Amino acid sequence: MSCTEKRGFTIPRDEVLWALPETDEQVEALQDLLNNTEVILWQPVVVENIQKGREVHFYVRASNINSIKAQLRQLTIQHKVLLGDVQGIIEKQTANDTVNARGSSSYYENYHSMKEIYRWMDTVVQVHSDLLQKIYIGSSYEKRPLYVLKAIHVRERDRTMTTLLEHFDFYIMPVINVDGYEYTWSHPSNRLWRKSRSSHGNSKCIGTDMNRNFDAHWCGPGASHSECQEIYCGPYPESEPEVKAVARFVRDHKDTIKAYITMHSYSQLVLFPYSYTMNKSKDHEELIDYTSTALNMLKLLLEEQSPVVLDILKRYESLAQKAAKAIKRTTWKTYRSGAGAQTIYLAPGGSDDWAYDLGIKYSFTFELRDTGTYGFLLPPREIKPTCLEALSAVKEIAQHVLQNL
Secondary structure (H helix, E strand, O other): OOEEEEOOEEEEOOEEEEEEOOOHHHHHHHHHHHHOOOEEEEEOOOHHHOOOOOOEEEEEOHHHHHHHHHHHHHOOOEEEEEEOOHHHHHHHHOOOOOOOOOOOHHHHHOOOOHHHHHHHHHHHHHHOOOOEEEEEEEEOOOOOEEEEEEEOOOOOOOHHHHHHHHHOOEEEOOOOOHHHHHHHHHOHHHOOOOOOOOOOOOOOOOOOOHHHOOOOOOOOEOEEOOOOOOOEOOOOOOOOHHHHHHHHHHHHOOOOOOEEEEEEEOOOEEEEOOOOOOOOOOOHHHHOOOOHHHHHHHHHHHHHOOHHHHHHHHHHOOHHHHHHHHHHHHHOOOOEEEEHHHHOOOOOOOHHHHHHHHOOOEEEEEEEOOOOOOHHHOOHHHHHHHHHHHHHHHHHHHHHHHHOO
16 A cells, blocks of 8 residues: 555555456456445546456545455456555646746646646737737636637747648647636645536536537437436536537637647547447548558559559558657657547547537547556656647648648
């Protein structure tokens, strides 16, 4: 057990555990155990998605650690501690909110509260008023403003970015779930809060999973009508004012928006539609696989070494794979690519599927670092490389869009 010494007492600390069920019986036993214990599932997000041979990560309060470990041993389920002293990690991550000046490079290597992010947006738009605009798109359930930053032109040394910014405007929304994020800072014991902070009906449970609340096969398999579930879809599509504001903004600009990218954590994935169905989207081949034509061309290429065929083949290379390769070139990190439902699990009501069905062909979800070593508590030292690799993937997608306008 992870412990901390304080004033002569040994205080047990919360932990994140890793488990690996290797039989159908172990899957069922682990589902029962986690269903009947107060844990927070990190991966997958609900017990129904636990599968044989796939890692399960879950957060356990100190008071339950000994009991859960004993039951895992009894069930002979492989397990280990991923993170000990979770409170200590959280305290360190939230300690440097305003320590560094906003203009310093170190400022971007720490996590910041919602209040500080608002201040940063005001400052950066004021200092770079010729390059950036701040657009108000609505307010949250708790009446916090929702802003999108528009990059209208940026003086870049990077030739690729200069070219892209000559052709495209970039709209960036730093945080959608502003209430939930602020709650994680003002209530450190709930630093891992996932949902919004809305209240619907007479339920004692708070919040809706915003990525189950868009009007894309809303509340189908992979979402829940139960207010107390982490994947609660809300009472109806766009019930959350934050989701409604984003959807309205995207709908208003849908004729000019060429790509939509949403960034989450964690798992190191580049996902594309669909997440609400196992069926392939009509653009599946361009977004991920080589078409049968491309495979035939590859065979021909191997036989004839034709440079013309090689050039044609390159055009068939999946965009998601190209984005993942761009990341690999940048930081050597491996990101898997694929359709959401086929790569991880069914998840209806997501913004990427909704944007795709609206007509935005190039719609992606990035699941950023890492694959589970730190999970949702990624160390601040990994912020910068994560940003660099995400930007490299964004640039790859934007260049593809530019070439295929």
